[in-house]
Amino acid sequence: MKFAVIGHPIKHSLSPLMHHANFKKLNLDYQYEAINIPESHFQHIREIISERELDGFNVTIPHKARIIPYLDDISDEAKEMGAVNTVKIKNGKWIGYNTDGIGFVKGLESYYGSLKDAKILILGAGGASKGITYQLKQKTTQPIFVANRTMSRFETWTFNINAVPLSEVTNIADQFDIIINTTPLGMYDSNDSILTFERLKKRALVCDIIYTPLETPFLANARHHGYDTYNGLDMFVYQGAESFNIWTAMDANINAMRTSVLNKLNV
Incomplete structure:
Protein backbone atom coordinates (compact mmCIF):
# COMPACT_ATOMS: atom_id res chain seq x y z
CA MET A 1 0.00 0.00 0.00
CA LYS A 2 1.11 3.56 -0.64
CA PHE A 3 0.47 6.67 1.43
CA ALA A 4 1.68 10.26 1.67
CA VAL A 5 1.39 13.59 3.43
CA ILE A 6 0.62 16.71 1.43
CA GLY A 7 1.35 20.28 2.48
CA HIS A 8 3.43 23.35 1.74
CA PRO A 9 6.17 23.49 2.80
CA ILE A 10 6.56 19.81 3.59
CA LYS A 11 10.32 19.15 3.42
CA HIS A 12 10.80 18.94 7.18
CA SER A 13 7.77 16.74 7.93
CA LEU A 14 8.53 13.86 10.29
CA SER A 15 5.48 11.90 9.12
CA PRO A 16 7.37 9.73 6.57
CA LEU A 17 9.98 8.81 9.19
CA MET A 18 7.30 7.98 11.76
CA HIS A 19 5.12 5.92 9.44
CA HIS A 20 8.05 3.98 8.00
CA ALA A 21 9.13 3.08 11.54
CA ASN A 22 5.65 1.66 12.10
CA PHE A 23 5.68 -0.23 8.78
CA LYS A 24 9.05 -1.75 9.60
CA LYS A 25 7.96 -2.85 13.07
CA LEU A 26 4.83 -4.48 11.63
CA ASN A 27 6.78 -6.08 8.74
CA LEU A 28 4.74 -4.24 6.15
CA ASP A 29 6.17 -3.42 2.73
CA TYR A 30 4.28 -0.11 2.55
CA GLN A 31 5.41 3.27 1.27
CA TYR A 32 4.88 6.80 2.61
CA GLU A 33 6.17 10.00 1.03
CA ALA A 34 5.93 13.75 1.52
CA ILE A 35 4.43 15.68 -1.40
CA ASN A 36 4.88 19.43 -1.63
CA ILE A 37 1.83 21.08 -3.18
CA PRO A 38 1.83 24.89 -3.32
CA GLU A 39 -1.56 26.59 -3.09
CA SER A 40 -1.27 27.62 -6.75
CA HIS A 41 -1.16 23.95 -7.83
CA PHE A 42 -3.85 22.62 -5.53
CA GLN A 43 -6.53 22.52 -8.20
CA HIS A 44 -4.57 19.58 -9.65
CA ILE A 45 -4.77 17.58 -6.40
CA ARG A 46 -6.84 14.77 -7.92
CA GLU A 47 -4.35 14.23 -10.74
CA ILE A 48 -1.34 14.47 -8.41
CA ILE A 49 -2.70 11.82 -6.06
CA SER A 50 -4.04 9.55 -8.81
CA GLU A 51 -0.66 9.49 -10.57
CA ARG A 52 0.90 8.05 -7.43
CA GLU A 53 -1.86 5.44 -6.96
CA LEU A 54 -2.15 6.18 -3.24
CA ASP A 55 -4.42 4.32 -0.83
CA GLY A 56 -4.68 7.33 1.44
CA PHE A 57 -2.89 10.47 2.51
CA ASN A 58 -2.47 12.94 5.34
CA VAL A 59 -3.11 16.65 4.92
CA THR A 60 -1.20 19.34 6.77
CA ILE A 61 -0.85 23.12 6.68
CA PRO A 62 -2.11 24.97 4.68
CA HIS A 63 -4.49 22.50 2.98
CA LYS A 64 -6.68 21.10 5.79
CA ALA A 65 -9.72 23.13 4.76
CA ARG A 66 -8.79 23.46 1.09
CA ILE A 67 -9.08 19.69 0.55
CA ILE A 68 -12.75 19.49 1.56
CA PRO A 69 -14.37 20.42 -1.80
CA TYR A 70 -12.40 17.58 -3.45
CA LEU A 71 -13.80 14.88 -1.13
CA ASP A 72 -16.62 12.46 -1.90
CA ASP A 73 -17.53 12.07 1.76
CA ILE A 74 -16.46 13.47 5.12
CA SER A 75 -16.76 12.27 8.72
CA ASP A 76 -19.02 14.10 11.14
CA GLU A 77 -16.07 15.28 13.22
CA ALA A 78 -14.11 16.60 10.25
CA LYS A 79 -17.25 18.39 9.06
CA GLU A 80 -17.65 19.93 12.52
CA MET A 81 -14.01 21.00 12.56
CA GLY A 82 -14.07 22.33 9.02
CA ALA A 83 -10.71 20.63 8.57
CA VAL A 84 -9.41 17.29 7.27
CA ASN A 85 -6.02 15.78 8.05
CA THR A 86 -6.62 12.23 6.78
CA VAL A 87 -8.08 11.00 3.50
CA LYS A 88 -8.89 7.37 2.78
CA ILE A 89 -9.18 6.33 -0.86
CA LYS A 90 -11.54 3.41 -1.37
CA ASN A 91 -12.86 2.32 -4.75
CA GLY A 92 -11.81 5.65 -6.15
CA LYS A 93 -13.75 7.64 -3.55
CA TRP A 94 -12.05 10.11 -1.20
CA ILE A 95 -13.27 10.09 2.39
CA GLY A 96 -12.03 12.78 4.78
CA TYR A 97 -11.37 12.48 8.51
CA ASN A 98 -9.81 14.55 11.27
CA THR A 99 -7.62 12.63 13.72
CA ASP A 100 -5.92 15.59 15.44
CA GLY A 101 -8.38 15.85 18.33
CA ILE A 102 -8.55 12.15 19.07
CA GLY A 103 -4.77 11.98 18.68
CA PHE A 104 -4.24 14.48 21.49
CA VAL A 105 -6.90 12.96 23.75
CA LYS A 106 -5.67 9.38 23.36
CA GLY A 107 -2.15 10.51 24.19
CA LEU A 108 -3.39 12.51 27.16
CA GLU A 109 -5.31 9.50 28.49
CA SER A 110 -2.22 7.32 28.20
CA TYR A 111 -0.31 9.85 30.31
CA TYR A 112 -2.93 11.16 32.74
CA GLY A 113 -5.32 8.23 33.09
CA SER A 114 -9.11 8.52 33.10
CA LEU A 115 -10.40 11.96 32.18
CA LYS A 116 -13.91 11.26 33.45
CA ASP A 117 -13.77 13.63 36.42
CA ALA A 118 -11.07 15.97 35.16
CA LYS A 119 -11.82 19.69 35.09
CA ILE A 120 -10.21 21.04 31.94
CA LEU A 121 -9.35 24.50 30.63
CA ILE A 122 -8.30 24.98 27.00
CA LEU A 123 -6.50 28.15 25.91
CA GLY A 124 -7.32 29.19 22.36
CA ALA A 125 -10.28 28.55 20.07
CA GLY A 126 -8.66 27.64 16.76
CA GLY A 127 -9.02 24.43 14.79
CA ALA A 128 -6.83 22.36 17.09
CA SER A 129 -8.73 23.54 20.14
CA LYS A 130 -12.05 22.72 18.51
CA GLY A 131 -10.96 19.18 17.64
CA ILE A 132 -9.55 18.51 21.09
CA THR A 133 -12.62 19.92 22.82
CA TYR A 134 -14.92 17.84 20.61
CA GLN A 135 -13.14 14.66 21.70
CA LEU A 136 -12.78 15.67 25.36
CA LYS A 137 -16.52 16.20 25.64
CA THR A 156 -19.00 28.63 14.62
CA TRP A 157 -18.95 26.14 17.50
CA THR A 158 -22.11 24.01 17.50
CA PHE A 159 -21.45 22.04 20.69
CA ASN A 160 -21.74 23.35 24.23
CA ILE A 161 -18.68 24.61 26.12
CA ASN A 162 -18.08 27.32 28.70
CA ALA A 163 -16.52 30.10 26.65
CA VAL A 164 -14.55 32.70 28.61
CA PRO A 165 -12.37 35.67 27.64
CA LEU A 166 -8.67 34.94 27.90
CA SER A 167 -8.35 38.01 30.12
CA GLU A 168 -10.45 36.27 32.80
CA VAL A 169 -8.45 33.04 32.94
CA THR A 170 -6.37 34.10 35.93
CA ASN A 171 -9.52 34.49 38.03
CA ILE A 172 -10.70 30.91 37.43
CA ALA A 173 -7.41 29.05 36.91
CA ASP A 174 -7.45 27.39 40.35
CA GLN A 175 -10.51 25.31 39.37
CA PHE A 176 -8.76 23.09 36.82
CA ASP A 177 -6.92 19.78 36.88
CA ILE A 178 -5.65 20.09 33.30
CA ILE A 179 -4.76 23.22 31.32
CA ILE A 180 -4.13 22.81 27.58
CA ASN A 181 -2.50 25.57 25.56
CA THR A 182 -3.39 25.49 21.86
CA THR A 183 -2.23 29.04 21.08
CA PRO A 184 1.12 30.00 19.52
CA LEU A 185 1.70 32.29 22.51
CA GLY A 186 3.28 29.36 24.32
CA MET A 187 6.29 29.72 22.05
CA TYR A 188 7.22 33.06 23.59
CA ASP A 189 8.77 33.89 26.95
CA SER A 190 6.18 36.48 27.99
CA ASN A 191 3.57 34.02 29.26
CA ASP A 192 2.03 36.16 32.01
CA SER A 193 -0.59 37.30 29.50
CA ILE A 194 -1.78 33.69 29.11
CA LEU A 195 -1.69 32.30 32.60
CA THR A 196 -0.51 33.17 36.09
CA PHE A 197 0.97 29.89 37.29
CA GLU A 198 0.82 30.85 40.96
CA ARG A 199 -2.98 30.58 40.76
CA LEU A 200 -3.15 26.95 39.56
CA LYS A 201 -3.98 23.87 41.60
CA LYS A 202 -0.84 22.39 43.10
CA ARG A 203 -1.21 19.16 41.12
CA ALA A 204 -2.47 20.65 37.87
CA LEU A 205 -1.13 19.20 34.62
CA VAL A 206 -0.02 21.89 32.15
CA CYS A 207 -0.06 20.91 28.46
CA ASP A 208 0.98 22.39 25.13
CA ILE A 209 0.10 20.87 21.74
CA ILE A 210 3.49 21.85 20.26
CA TYR A 211 6.26 19.21 20.16
CA THR A 212 9.07 21.11 18.44
CA PRO A 213 10.56 22.18 20.75
CA LEU A 214 9.54 19.46 23.18
CA GLU A 215 9.49 22.06 25.94
CA THR A 216 8.03 25.39 24.92
CA PRO A 217 8.68 28.48 27.06
CA PHE A 218 5.10 28.02 28.32
CA LEU A 219 5.89 24.51 29.59
CA ALA A 220 9.29 25.54 30.90
CA ASN A 221 7.59 28.27 32.92
CA ALA A 222 5.08 25.76 34.29
CA ARG A 223 7.83 23.30 35.23
CA HIS A 224 9.75 26.12 36.92
CA HIS A 225 6.69 26.68 39.11
CA GLY A 226 6.61 23.00 40.05
CA TYR A 227 3.88 21.70 37.75
CA ASP A 228 3.85 18.46 35.78
CA THR A 229 3.96 19.19 32.05
CA TYR A 230 2.89 17.38 28.88
CA ASN A 231 3.85 18.34 25.31
CA GLY A 232 2.31 17.68 21.90
CA LEU A 233 4.51 14.77 20.81
CA ASP A 234 1.87 12.17 21.58
CA MET A 235 -0.72 14.17 19.66
CA PHE A 236 1.49 13.90 16.57
CA VAL A 237 2.12 10.19 17.13
CA TYR A 238 -1.45 9.20 17.95
CA GLN A 239 -3.00 11.21 15.10
CA GLY A 240 -0.67 9.31 12.78
CA ALA A 241 -1.63 6.01 14.39
CA GLU A 242 -5.32 6.86 13.96
CA SER A 243 -4.72 7.64 10.28
CA PHE A 244 -2.98 4.29 9.84
CA ASN A 245 -5.95 2.54 11.44
CA ILE A 246 -8.38 4.34 9.13
CA TRP A 247 -6.39 3.29 6.07
CA THR A 248 -5.63 -0.31 7.04
CA ALA A 249 -7.94 -1.31 9.94
CA MET A 250 -4.74 -2.30 11.78
CA ASP A 251 -3.32 -0.99 15.07
CA ALA A 252 -0.09 0.96 14.77
CA ASN A 253 2.98 0.35 16.91
CA ILE A 254 2.91 3.50 19.02
CA ASN A 255 6.30 2.90 20.63
CA ALA A 256 8.07 2.52 17.29
CA MET A 257 6.47 5.70 16.00
CA ARG A 258 7.28 7.75 19.09
CA THR A 259 10.86 6.45 19.32
CA SER A 260 11.56 7.33 15.68
CA VAL A 261 10.48 10.93 16.27
CA LEU A 262 12.39 11.27 19.54
CA ASN A 263 15.54 9.91 17.89
CA LYS A 264 15.20 12.42 15.08
CA LEU A 265 14.79 15.22 17.60
CA ASN A 266 17.93 13.90 19.35
CA VAL A 267 16.22 13.45 22.71
Whole structure:
Protein backbone atom coordinates (compact mmCIF):
# COMPACT_ATOMS: atom_id res chain seq x y z
CA MET A 1 0.00 0.00 0.00
CA LYS A 2 1.11 3.56 -0.64
CA PHE A 3 0.47 6.67 1.43
CA ALA A 4 1.68 10.26 1.67
CA VAL A 5 1.39 13.59 3.43
CA ILE A 6 0.62 16.71 1.43
CA GLY A 7 1.35 20.28 2.48
CA HIS A 8 3.43 23.35 1.74
CA PRO A 9 6.17 23.49 2.80
CA ILE A 10 6.56 19.81 3.59
CA LYS A 11 10.32 19.15 3.42
CA HIS A 12 10.80 18.94 7.18
CA SER A 13 7.77 16.74 7.93
CA LEU A 14 8.53 13.86 10.29
CA SER A 15 5.48 11.90 9.12
CA PRO A 16 7.37 9.73 6.57
CA LEU A 17 9.98 8.81 9.19
CA MET A 18 7.30 7.98 11.76
CA HIS A 19 5.12 5.92 9.44
CA HIS A 20 8.05 3.98 8.00
CA ALA A 21 9.13 3.08 11.54
CA ASN A 22 5.65 1.66 12.10
CA PHE A 23 5.68 -0.23 8.78
CA LYS A 24 9.05 -1.75 9.60
CA LYS A 25 7.96 -2.85 13.07
CA LEU A 26 4.83 -4.48 11.63
CA ASN A 27 6.78 -6.08 8.74
CA LEU A 28 4.74 -4.24 6.15
CA ASP A 29 6.17 -3.42 2.73
CA TYR A 30 4.28 -0.11 2.55
CA GLN A 31 5.41 3.27 1.27
CA TYR A 32 4.88 6.80 2.61
CA GLU A 33 6.17 10.00 1.03
CA ALA A 34 5.93 13.75 1.52
CA ILE A 35 4.43 15.68 -1.40
CA ASN A 36 4.88 19.43 -1.63
CA ILE A 37 1.83 21.08 -3.18
CA PRO A 38 1.83 24.89 -3.32
CA GLU A 39 -1.56 26.59 -3.09
CA SER A 40 -1.27 27.62 -6.75
CA HIS A 41 -1.16 23.95 -7.83
CA PHE A 42 -3.85 22.62 -5.53
CA GLN A 43 -6.53 22.52 -8.20
CA HIS A 44 -4.57 19.58 -9.65
CA ILE A 45 -4.77 17.58 -6.40
CA ARG A 46 -6.84 14.77 -7.92
CA GLU A 47 -4.35 14.23 -10.74
CA ILE A 48 -1.34 14.47 -8.41
CA ILE A 49 -2.70 11.82 -6.06
CA SER A 50 -4.04 9.55 -8.81
CA GLU A 51 -0.66 9.49 -10.57
CA ARG A 52 0.90 8.05 -7.43
CA GLU A 53 -1.86 5.44 -6.96
CA LEU A 54 -2.15 6.18 -3.24
CA ASP A 55 -4.42 4.32 -0.83
CA GLY A 56 -4.68 7.33 1.44
CA PHE A 57 -2.89 10.47 2.51
CA ASN A 58 -2.47 12.94 5.34
CA VAL A 59 -3.11 16.65 4.92
CA THR A 60 -1.20 19.34 6.77
CA ILE A 61 -0.85 23.12 6.68
CA PRO A 62 -2.11 24.97 4.68
CA HIS A 63 -4.49 22.50 2.98
CA LYS A 64 -6.68 21.10 5.79
CA ALA A 65 -9.72 23.13 4.76
CA ARG A 66 -8.79 23.46 1.09
CA ILE A 67 -9.08 19.69 0.55
CA ILE A 68 -12.75 19.49 1.56
CA PRO A 69 -14.37 20.42 -1.80
CA TYR A 70 -12.40 17.58 -3.45
CA LEU A 71 -13.80 14.88 -1.13
CA ASP A 72 -16.62 12.46 -1.90
CA ASP A 73 -17.53 12.07 1.76
CA ILE A 74 -16.46 13.47 5.12
CA SER A 75 -16.76 12.27 8.72
CA ASP A 76 -19.02 14.10 11.14
CA GLU A 77 -16.07 15.28 13.22
CA ALA A 78 -14.11 16.60 10.25
CA LYS A 79 -17.25 18.39 9.06
CA GLU A 80 -17.65 19.93 12.52
CA MET A 81 -14.01 21.00 12.56
CA GLY A 82 -14.07 22.33 9.02
CA ALA A 83 -10.71 20.63 8.57
CA VAL A 84 -9.41 17.29 7.27
CA ASN A 85 -6.02 15.78 8.05
CA THR A 86 -6.62 12.23 6.78
CA VAL A 87 -8.08 11.00 3.50
CA LYS A 88 -8.89 7.37 2.78
CA ILE A 89 -9.18 6.33 -0.86
CA LYS A 90 -11.54 3.41 -1.37
CA ASN A 91 -12.86 2.32 -4.75
CA GLY A 92 -11.81 5.65 -6.15
CA LYS A 93 -13.75 7.64 -3.55
CA TRP A 94 -12.05 10.11 -1.20
CA ILE A 95 -13.27 10.09 2.39
CA GLY A 96 -12.03 12.78 4.78
CA TYR A 97 -11.37 12.48 8.51
CA ASN A 98 -9.81 14.55 11.27
CA THR A 99 -7.62 12.63 13.72
CA ASP A 100 -5.92 15.59 15.44
CA GLY A 101 -8.38 15.85 18.33
CA ILE A 102 -8.55 12.15 19.07
CA GLY A 103 -4.77 11.98 18.68
CA PHE A 104 -4.24 14.48 21.49
CA VAL A 105 -6.90 12.96 23.75
CA LYS A 106 -5.67 9.38 23.36
CA GLY A 107 -2.15 10.51 24.19
CA LEU A 108 -3.39 12.51 27.16
CA GLU A 109 -5.31 9.50 28.49
CA SER A 110 -2.22 7.32 28.20
CA TYR A 111 -0.31 9.85 30.31
CA TYR A 112 -2.93 11.16 32.74
CA GLY A 113 -5.32 8.23 33.09
CA SER A 114 -9.11 8.52 33.10
CA LEU A 115 -10.40 11.96 32.18
CA LYS A 116 -13.91 11.26 33.45
CA ASP A 117 -13.77 13.63 36.42
CA ALA A 118 -11.07 15.97 35.16
CA LYS A 119 -11.82 19.69 35.09
CA ILE A 120 -10.21 21.04 31.94
CA LEU A 121 -9.35 24.50 30.63
CA ILE A 122 -8.30 24.98 27.00
CA LEU A 123 -6.50 28.15 25.91
CA GLY A 124 -7.32 29.19 22.36
CA ALA A 125 -10.28 28.55 20.07
CA GLY A 126 -8.66 27.64 16.76
CA GLY A 127 -9.02 24.43 14.79
CA ALA A 128 -6.83 22.36 17.09
CA SER A 129 -8.73 23.54 20.14
CA LYS A 130 -12.05 22.72 18.51
CA GLY A 131 -10.96 19.18 17.64
CA ILE A 132 -9.55 18.51 21.09
CA THR A 133 -12.62 19.92 22.82
CA TYR A 134 -14.92 17.84 20.61
CA GLN A 135 -13.14 14.66 21.70
CA LEU A 136 -12.78 15.67 25.36
CA LYS A 137 -16.52 16.20 25.64
CA GLN A 138 -16.91 12.48 25.06
CA LYS A 139 -14.44 11.62 27.82
CA THR A 140 -15.29 13.84 30.79
CA THR A 141 -18.45 14.41 32.79
CA GLN A 142 -17.24 17.89 33.75
CA PRO A 143 -17.96 21.08 31.78
CA ILE A 144 -15.04 22.14 29.58
CA PHE A 145 -13.89 25.76 29.65
CA VAL A 146 -12.34 27.30 26.54
CA ALA A 147 -10.68 30.72 26.70
CA ASN A 148 -9.95 32.97 23.74
CA ARG A 149 -9.12 36.64 23.20
CA THR A 150 -11.87 37.06 20.59
CA MET A 151 -15.21 35.70 21.72
CA SER A 152 -16.70 35.86 18.22
CA ARG A 153 -14.52 32.85 17.37
CA PHE A 154 -17.02 30.67 19.20
CA GLU A 155 -19.88 31.58 16.88
CA THR A 156 -19.00 28.63 14.62
CA TRP A 157 -18.95 26.14 17.50
CA THR A 158 -22.11 24.01 17.50
CA PHE A 159 -21.45 22.04 20.69
CA ASN A 160 -21.74 23.35 24.23
CA ILE A 161 -18.68 24.61 26.12
CA ASN A 162 -18.08 27.32 28.70
CA ALA A 163 -16.52 30.10 26.65
CA VAL A 164 -14.55 32.70 28.61
CA PRO A 165 -12.37 35.67 27.64
CA LEU A 166 -8.67 34.94 27.90
CA SER A 167 -8.35 38.01 30.12
CA GLU A 168 -10.45 36.27 32.80
CA VAL A 169 -8.45 33.04 32.94
CA THR A 170 -6.37 34.10 35.93
CA ASN A 171 -9.52 34.49 38.03
CA ILE A 172 -10.70 30.91 37.43
CA ALA A 173 -7.41 29.05 36.91
CA ASP A 174 -7.45 27.39 40.35
CA GLN A 175 -10.51 25.31 39.37
CA PHE A 176 -8.76 23.09 36.82
CA ASP A 177 -6.92 19.78 36.88
CA ILE A 178 -5.65 20.09 33.30
CA ILE A 179 -4.76 23.22 31.32
CA ILE A 180 -4.13 22.81 27.58
CA ASN A 181 -2.50 25.57 25.56
CA THR A 182 -3.39 25.49 21.86
CA THR A 183 -2.23 29.04 21.08
CA PRO A 184 1.12 30.00 19.52
CA LEU A 185 1.70 32.29 22.51
CA GLY A 186 3.28 29.36 24.32
CA MET A 187 6.29 29.72 22.05
CA TYR A 188 7.22 33.06 23.59
CA ASP A 189 8.77 33.89 26.95
CA SER A 190 6.18 36.48 27.99
CA ASN A 191 3.57 34.02 29.26
CA ASP A 192 2.03 36.16 32.01
CA SER A 193 -0.59 37.30 29.50
CA ILE A 194 -1.78 33.69 29.11
CA LEU A 195 -1.69 32.30 32.60
CA THR A 196 -0.51 33.17 36.09
CA PHE A 197 0.97 29.89 37.29
CA GLU A 198 0.82 30.85 40.96
CA ARG A 199 -2.98 30.58 40.76
CA LEU A 200 -3.15 26.95 39.56
CA LYS A 201 -3.98 23.87 41.60
CA LYS A 202 -0.84 22.39 43.10
CA ARG A 203 -1.21 19.16 41.12
CA ALA A 204 -2.47 20.65 37.87
CA LEU A 205 -1.13 19.20 34.62
CA VAL A 206 -0.02 21.89 32.15
CA CYS A 207 -0.06 20.91 28.46
CA ASP A 208 0.98 22.39 25.13
CA ILE A 209 0.10 20.87 21.74
CA ILE A 210 3.49 21.85 20.26
CA TYR A 211 6.26 19.21 20.16
CA THR A 212 9.07 21.11 18.44
CA PRO A 213 10.56 22.18 20.75
CA LEU A 214 9.54 19.46 23.18
CA GLU A 215 9.49 22.06 25.94
CA THR A 216 8.03 25.39 24.92
CA PRO A 217 8.68 28.48 27.06
CA PHE A 218 5.10 28.02 28.32
CA LEU A 219 5.89 24.51 29.59
CA ALA A 220 9.29 25.54 30.90
CA ASN A 221 7.59 28.27 32.92
CA ALA A 222 5.08 25.76 34.29
CA ARG A 223 7.83 23.30 35.23
CA HIS A 224 9.75 26.12 36.92
CA HIS A 225 6.69 26.68 39.11
CA GLY A 226 6.61 23.00 40.05
CA TYR A 227 3.88 21.70 37.75
CA ASP A 228 3.85 18.46 35.78
CA THR A 229 3.96 19.19 32.05
CA TYR A 230 2.89 17.38 28.88
CA ASN A 231 3.85 18.34 25.31
CA GLY A 232 2.31 17.68 21.90
CA LEU A 233 4.51 14.77 20.81
CA ASP A 234 1.87 12.17 21.58
CA MET A 235 -0.72 14.17 19.66
CA PHE A 236 1.49 13.90 16.57
CA VAL A 237 2.12 10.19 17.13
CA TYR A 238 -1.45 9.20 17.95
CA GLN A 239 -3.00 11.21 15.10
CA GLY A 240 -0.67 9.31 12.78
CA ALA A 241 -1.63 6.01 14.39
CA GLU A 242 -5.32 6.86 13.96
CA SER A 243 -4.72 7.64 10.28
CA PHE A 244 -2.98 4.29 9.84
CA ASN A 245 -5.95 2.54 11.44
CA ILE A 246 -8.38 4.34 9.13
CA TRP A 247 -6.39 3.29 6.07
CA THR A 248 -5.63 -0.31 7.04
CA ALA A 249 -7.94 -1.31 9.94
CA MET A 250 -4.74 -2.30 11.78
CA ASP A 251 -3.32 -0.99 15.07
CA ALA A 252 -0.09 0.96 14.77
CA ASN A 253 2.98 0.35 16.91
CA ILE A 254 2.91 3.50 19.02
CA ASN A 255 6.30 2.90 20.63
CA ALA A 256 8.07 2.52 17.29
CA MET A 257 6.47 5.70 16.00
CA ARG A 258 7.28 7.75 19.09
CA THR A 259 10.86 6.45 19.32
CA SER A 260 11.56 7.33 15.68
CA VAL A 261 10.48 10.93 16.27
CA LEU A 262 12.39 11.27 19.54
CA ASN A 263 15.54 9.91 17.89
CA LYS A 264 15.20 12.42 15.08
CA LEU A 265 14.79 15.22 17.60
CA ASN A 266 17.93 13.90 19.35
CA VAL A 267 16.22 13.45 22.71
